[in-house]
Amino acid sequence: MDTYVGRPGPSTRALKNKVLTNSGITTRHYALDQQQKAVWSNTRMCAKAVNDAIARSEVSLADIQFLAAATTVGDVIMPGLASLVHGELKSAQCEVISTYGGCNAGTSALQTAHLHVGSGTKNTAVVVASECNGRIFKNAHFDTVATDTGELPMEAAFLRYMLSDGAGAAILRDQPASRGVSLRIDWISLNSYAHVHETCMYLGSASDAPLRSWWDYPSAAAAEAAGALAWRQNLHLIPEVVRVCVEDYEGLWKSDRIDPYRIRWMPAHYSNERLKGLLLREFSRRGIPVPPSERWYSNLTRVGNIGSAAIFVILEEMLARDLIEAGDTLLCFVPESARFSVAYVHLTAVTADD
Structure with a gap:
């Protein structure tokens, strides 16, 4: 990792080991070379993902009537990512x-495309999400917040x-x-809880x-000298993610939108394996039934946390591995800590004969 994003001070390296142990991440991907130069952009990665999806489908680029593109931080401030990808x-x-804005940017894009196709205004849509955040965490961008020995503040090093x-x-x-x-x-189901929680993850300000x-x-x-361009996470607020996710799920369960006993898979995007354990314990403590741990599916340890793109990569991996059979029901789970939102997506595996 340090080969691609730079080497911090010795204390920060100790923090790195702690973060990796808690997250369970063993491998990850960077759109950088070992000289910390970007070799991909969000725009190009999105276009590559769309072309790959089209190549394995029954449609062509000419059939696309709606394009939704998502990311946490775009390549440029304007124009929008979707316009760049379209070009x-x-x-x-x-x-x-x-x-834009966090992990649920991808779910928001999916919801928008789904509403277009579901209403009949479009018959073919493409949703794409990308994260190219490695370039944000290069050492050069943290010089103003690092100590003389190269140590990074925990709220910045954590996300790195x-x-x-x-x-x-x-x-x-x-x-x-x-x-x-x-x-x-x-x-x-995609709900924001920003009205009851303070900002937890931020970029573009020196303080939350x-x-x-x-x-x-x-x-x-x-702005850079003040640390306003250093991406940070308020670690003290992270436990609130668990409460938000559990309470949102509980509402769906009590309204009979979720039958946990019929769900075959729960594709889950979470930032670390420890969070999964905290969620399961809180569900159990409250007596809320959820699919058992072995039905949760994540590729976090092999892929790393790719934010808004994670749920799409998880589903593609499950399909490629033939884990999903016709008739299976899936409940996708996407939390976001930026200002607290959570999405649940209910899917059913079908064939042309259904």
């Missing part, structure tokens, strides 16, 4: 939308050893593929309260 693909004229780069895409149609298993979207934008500094150099 990179050079596909036909279509409607586009960009979503959690996040990975990558992209994933999904094709949405108004009918299943003629061959193999398709995933029908039954419903998507109040949020003074980096634009408010005299110059970009002044």
Whole structure:
């Protein structure tokens, strides 16, 4: 890791080992070379993911009527990521939308595309999400917040050893593929709890309260010197993620939208393996039934945390491994700690004969 994002001081390296132990991450991916130069961008990774998805589908680029692109932090401030991806693909004229801000940017993009296809206004849509955050964590970007020995503050170093780069895409149609298993979207629940929780993860400000934008500094150099361009996480607020996720699930369960005993798989995006244990214990403490641990599916340890793209890569991996059979029900789980939101996506595996 340090070969790609740079070597911090000795105390920060000790923190790295602790973070990796808690997260369970053993391998990850960077869109950088060993000179810390970007070899991919969000735009190019998104285009690659879309082209790969199209190549394995029954549609062409010309069939795309709606393109939704998601990321936590885009390549540029403007234009939007979806416009950049559309330009990179050079596909036909279509409607586009960009979503930003955290892990649920991907779920928001999926929800928007689903509503278009489900309502009949479009019959073919593509959703793509990408994270290219390794470049944000290069040593050079942390010089102003590091100590003389190169140590990084914990709230900055924590994320540095959690996040990975990558992209994933999904094709949405108004009918299943003629061959193999398709995933029908039954419903998507996506709720924000920003009205009851303070900011937990932030970039573009030196402090989470109040949020003074980096634009408010005299110059970009002044903003960087103040630490406003260092990505941070308020670690004291992370336990609130567990409460938000459990309470949101409980509401869906009590309203009979979730039958935990019929769910075959629970594809889950979480930032570390320890969080999974905390969630399961809290569900148990409250007497809320959930799919057992062995039905939760994550590739975190092998892939790393790729934020908004994670759930798409997880589902692709499950399909590629033939883990999903016709008739299976899936409940995807995507929490986001930036300002606290959580998504649950209910899917059913179907075939053209269903």
